[in-house]
Amino acid sequence: MAELIRISQGLADALARWLEHLRAIDGAAGATLTAYQRDVQGFLAFMTEHQGESLGEAALARLRVTDMRAWMAHERARGVSARSLARALSAVKNFAGWMAERDGFDATAILAARAPKYRRRLPRPLSEDAAKAVIGTVELQSDEPWIAARDTAVITLLYGCGLRISEALGLTADVLPMGDSLRIRGKGGKERMVPVLPAAREAVRAYVDLCPIQLAPGAPLFRGKRGGALNPRLIAKAMERTRMQLGLPASATPHALRHSFATHLLSAGGDLRAIQELLGHASLATTQAYTAVDTARLMEVYQSAHPRA
Template structure:
C-alpha cells in the first residue's frame, strides 16, 4: 500500500492552486469556513497521496495525467485507513471540484478524475416528531427550569426552530434588531446564503413573552436570546433542555433541536406544501436534500407528483 504523505510536502504550485481554489469558493460561492476546512483537508490529502504514489513532486498540470487506476488506488488507500463511504464520497466531490477548476485554468483533460464513481452509502434519514409530539415538546421544555424567564427563553427558541424551520445556530444568531419579530425573517444560513421565512403568530408571541420576562435589555447589536449572565446562549443548554423533556415524554434520542427543523418540513409537506417552496424555506441548495429531510413515504411523494403532472 502507498504510504501517506504530509500535505505540507506538496509542491508550491499545488499549494498555491489549492489556496486559490478555496478563495474562489469563498468569494464567489460563499462557502462556509467549516466547508472550506473540510475541502482543504480532503484535496490536500488526495494531492499528497498522488505525490507519493507517483514518486515525484507534481505541478497542477500533472492532474491531467491522473488515470482511472490512480483514482482507484487513492480510494482504496482511503478506505484502507478507515475512511467511511460517506466521508470518501465527500472527499471525492471536493477533489472533482478542484480538478474541474484547475482544468479550466490550465487547459488539461480532467476526465479520469471526474469519471471516478462515488462509493455508495445509505443516507441516514432524519426522524421527525409527530405534530402532537412537537407540541408536547414545546410545552414540556418550559417545565425544565425553575427560572421563569429562562423557561420563556427556551420555549421561544424551540418554537422558532419548529415554527420557522431554523437551524439552532440560526435561531440563536438573532439579535435585538430582529425584535419585535416581523411577518418574515431574513435568515443567513450555511455558506452565507440568505432566505426569507414567514414567522407564525405563535413564534412571534413566544419571543415577545420571553422579551417581557428577560432581565436583560434588548440591544440591537447583542444576541436576542441571552444566557443567565447576559451573554449569548450556548446551544448545549437548548439540547439539554430538550433531552430532559424527551425523557419525560418518553421520546427517542432523535428528538433533538434539529429534529424540530425536520418536523417543520415534514408537517408542511403532509399538509400539501410544495417541495420547491419547502426547499426555499429550509435554504437547501438541492431538492434531494429537502426530500431526505421531509422523510415522507413514497405514496405521499407520488401523490404530490400526480398533482403536479396530471395524466393527459
Template sequence: MAGLTLISPALADALTRWTDHLRAVDGAAAATVIAYRRDVQGFLTFLTEHHGESLGPAPLARLTISDMRAWMAHERGRGVAARSLARALSSVKGFAGWMAERDGFDATAILAARAPKYRRKLPRPLAVDAAKSVIDTVELQSQEPWIAARDVAVVTLLYGCGLRISEALGLTGDVLPLGDSLRIRGKGGKERMVPVLDAARKAVAHYVALCPFDLPPGEAVFRGQRGGPLNPRMIARAMERTRLQLGLPASATPHALRHSFATHLLGAGGDLRAIQELLGHASLSTTQAYTAVDTARLMEIYRNAHPRA
C-alpha cells in the same frame, strides 16, 4: 498542516487560493472551508506518496481513473465510510474544477470518478403531537423564568420556522420585534425569507420581555446565563431533559424539530419546491429525502393496521 510539506509549493499555493475563493466569492462557512481543505490536502498527499515524488499542477493533469481508484481504495482501507469518501471526492472535484477554469487544467479523470454508493440517512422527525409536547415541556427544564422562556422561543423557531439551530441563535436585535417574516442567512451565505407564525412571535416577545439583558441591533437575541451569546449546547441539554421526561427517542434533538417542520408541511400537502425554499436547501434532492420519510411513516402505519400484510 504536515501534509502540505509533501505537496509542491505551486499546488500548496493553488489550494490556498481556492479556499480563499470559497470564502470570499462563494461565501462558504469557515467549518466548510476547513473540511474541504482537509479533504483536498489528504488527496494531494496521497498522490505524492503514491507516485513517490512531489506533485505539481502538470503531473496532476495526467492523473488517470486508476489513480483515482487507488486513492479511494486507500481511503476505504483506512476505514473511511462511503458517505465521508463521497464528500471528500466532491471536495476534490471542486478543487480540480476550479483549477481547470483558472489554469486550463484537464480535470477529466478527476471529474469522471464515481462516488461510492451509500445509503442516505433519512431524517427522523417527531410526530405532530410529540413536537407540540416538546414546546410545552421544554420550559419546565429551568426554574429561571427568562431562561425557560428563552428555550421555548428557540425551539418554537426551530419547529415553527424550520430554522437551523445556528440560524436561530444567529438572530440579532435588528429583527426585534418579529414581524410576519424573517430574512435568514443560511449555509453559504444564502438568504431566504421565512414566514413567522403567531406562536413564534409571541414566544420570542415573551422571552424579550423577561430577558434581563439589553438586546440592541447587531448583538445576539438569545443569551446565555451570564449575558453572552447562547451556546447551542444549552438548547441541546434542554432538549435532552425534555426527551427523557416525555419518553422520546434519542433522535429527538433540536435539529429533529427542523426535520419535523418539513415533514409535517409535506404531510399537510405542502409543495416540495416551496419547502426547499423555506429550508434553504441548495438542491431539491436534499429536500426530497422528506418524501421518503413520509412514505416510510405511511408504511409503518399500514403495517401496524395490517400486521399480516
C-alpha cells in the same frame, strides 16, 4: 502545512485560488472551505507518495483510474467511512474540474472515479403531536420562568420557522418587536425571508417580557444565565430532558424540529421548492432528504396534480 510542502508551488497556489473562488463566487462557509482544503490536501499528499515524485499539474494529469482506486483503498484502510470518502472525492473532483475549465487540465481519470456506495442516513422528524408536545413541555425543564420562556421561544422558532439552531441563536435584539417575517442569514452568508407564526411571535414576546437582561440593539437576543450569548448546548440539554420526559427517541434533537417543519409542510401540501427557499437549501436534493414522505403520499400528489386526459 506539511502536505502543502510536498506538492509544487503551482499546485498549492491553484488550491488556494480554488478555495478563494468557492468563498467569493459560491459563498461557501468557512467550515466547508476548511473541510475541502483538508480533503484535497490529503489527496494530493497521498498521490505524491504514491507517484514517488513532487506532484505538479503535469503529474496530476497523468493519473489513472487505478491511482484513484489506490487512494480510495488507502482511505478506507485507515478507517475513513464510505460517506466521508464520498465527500472527499466530491471535493477532489470539484477542484480538478475547476482546473480543467481554467487551465485546460485533463481531469478525465479523476472525474471518472466512482464514489463508494453508502446508505444515506435519513433524518427522523417528529410527528405533529410529538412536536407540539415538545413545545408544551420544554418550559417544564427549568424552575426559572425567564429561562423556561427562553427555551420555549427557541424551540418554537426551530419548529415554527424551520431555523437551524445557529440561526435562531444568531438573532439579535434588532428583530424586536418581532414582525410577520424574519430576514435570516444562513450558510455561506445567504439571506432568506421566513414567515413567523403568531405562536412564535408570542413565545418570543413572553421571553422578552421576563428576561432580566437588557436586550440592547445589536446584542444577542437569546441570553445565558450570566448574560452572555446562549450556548446551543443548553438548548440541546433542555431538548434531551424533554424527550426523556415524553418518551421520545434519541433522534428527537433540536435539528429534528427543522426536519419536522419541512416534513409537516410538505405533508400538508406545501410546494417542495417553496420549502427549499424557507429552509435556505442551495440544492433541492437536500430538501428532499429532509422530508419523510412515503410512496403513498408521493403518488397522492402525482394523481392529484398530473394533467391527465
